[in-house]
Amino acid sequence: MLRLACPFCGLRDHSEFSYGGDGSIIYPALDAPVQDWHDAVFLRDNVCGRQVETWQHVHGCRMWLLVERDTLTHEIHSVRPAHSELASTLEGAE
Amino acid sequence: MTRFTAWNVFWQGITGQKGWTRQWRDPEPKAHYDVVIVGGGLHGLATAYYLSKVHGVQNVAVLEKGWIGGGNAGRNTTIVRSNYAQPGNREFYEHSLRLWENLSHELNYNVMFSQRSHIALLHSPGAIDAASRNYNTMRRTGTPDAEIWDLPTLKRAVPHLNYAANARFPIIGAAVQKRAGTARHDAVVWGYARAADARGVDIIQNCKVEGLAREGGRITALDTTRGRITAGKVAFAVAGSTSLLWQMAGLGGLPIESHKLQAFVSEPLKPLLDQVVVFGMGGAHFYISQSDKGGMVFGGDLDWYKSYAQRGNLPIVQDVAEAAMSVLPCLGRVKLLRHWSGVVDMSMDGTHFICKTPLDNLYLNAGWNYGGFKATPASGWWFADLIANDRPAPMIASFDLKRFERGLQIDERGAGPDCKLHG
Secondary structure (H helix, E strand, O other), rough: OOOEEEEEOOOEEHHOOEEEOOOOOOOOOOOHHHHHHHHHHHOOOOOOOOEEEEOOOOOOOOEEEEEEOOOOOOOOOEEEEOOOHHHHHHHHOO | OOOHHHHHHHHHHOOOOOOOOOOOOOOOOOOEEEEEEEEEOOHHHHHHHHHEEEHOOOOOEEEEOOOOOOOOHOOOOOOOOOOOOOHHHHHHHHHHHHHHHOOOHHHHHOOOOOOOOOOEEEEEEHHHHHHHHEEEEEEOOOOOEEEEHHHHHHHHHHHOOOOOOOOOOOOOEEEEEOOEEEEOOHHHHHHHHHHHHHHEEEEEEEEEEEEEEEEEOOEEEEOOOEEEEEEEEEEEEEOOOOHHHHHHHOOOOEEEOOOOOOOEEEEOOOOOOEEEEEEEEEOOOEEEEOOOOOEEEEEEEEEEOOOOOOOHHHHHHHHHHHHHEEEHHHHOOOOOEEEEEEEEEEEEEOOEEEEEOOOOOOOEEOOOOOOOHHHHHHHHHHHHHHHHHOOOOOHHHOOOOOOHOOOOOOOOOHHOOOOOHHO
């Protein structure tokens, strides 16, 4: 069982989360050439080692997170909110 | 290599089994091969065999980073079927099934192919409609053994499933392919290795590719842990590690992610289940058969996150055990013997690639998702055809990397471009 330190909820089992995918993908502008969209939607670097990926805490705060994880050893290097502005707004509200 | 014949088995039996020779040689790598196949798994070895047998290509090597049978060849649930509905897939898998039917004779090796039926349980009128559409499509396109069973027929064939009316998903019928079944996975990879070796293919184990020498649009040599090997043509058949080699060749991204899939085997039982039974409903996914040794062999979903680790996680063990209990409650006290995990290429549309690449002398066989085992004979057959003739035959024309650009994906599940959903 992997355990992810959700910045909002604390350390939780990965079964509370849903895996998104490669977090390094930057989607092109809506009017970008089709080839750019093809590459962003379909092509993956499929890193063996450290990669940044998205997870959603679906059975918790439902926030999207950016997790830096080793895809060979499963070591988790960092967890941070995917939308830092939203995160700081929430912290301000507390 | 000693051929397996009734006489040889008898003779060795009365002379102490001392006369058998080794199944394949252990050659030192030569400096040059006309064709180098990277990956000594089922597909790589089948490709080498058909290259030699059908196309007469001499001087072929298969490089394997570990040992024959140590990767996904020994990490699957051994199911063979051809119940696909999408154009391209259905003809390809049916061809594969027909090759399976003669494989033991072809290889002079008993692969224990057992056509015991593949029974996919159905739980709603909608599911019966969808399965009827698929299975009618199969019957119309060359797979004559597709059937839809009603509940009484199913109960006669498999009496001990959970037929409770108050089950969460009551069973109301089944989609059945009667020529489908199982084969002994180790025997298949050993059989292909032995048959390829007998035709002069060099199988080089403990030989990991660590670098590729490129000259313009060609790969000229492979740097391996056992020295540099120059090659006329290079073929990748390394499911799970395809992206690593692809990037070594400087070719960038692929529509593939590496995920891991677990399989399980129980302690041996007396004969209990004479078919392959599949349960897929909502979030559950479960398939089970009984091996000839008596172990219940079963599996379920992917581990849901990308990984190159050949070890499974525990939540999936629990998921699969729960699915087992909902379908076959009689397994409740059976002990698990072991479970293992293999790294599979999950592609963006759930379908594989057998194609040419941006490099002139490089050929790709990858992206087998859950389906690599059953595809073995046809995969080797058509990949050999591609390498020998340097053009895709019509049978595999749609299995190229460009299909995403054309908008013609072969998405059997209709799940969209998310690798983990194509289970």
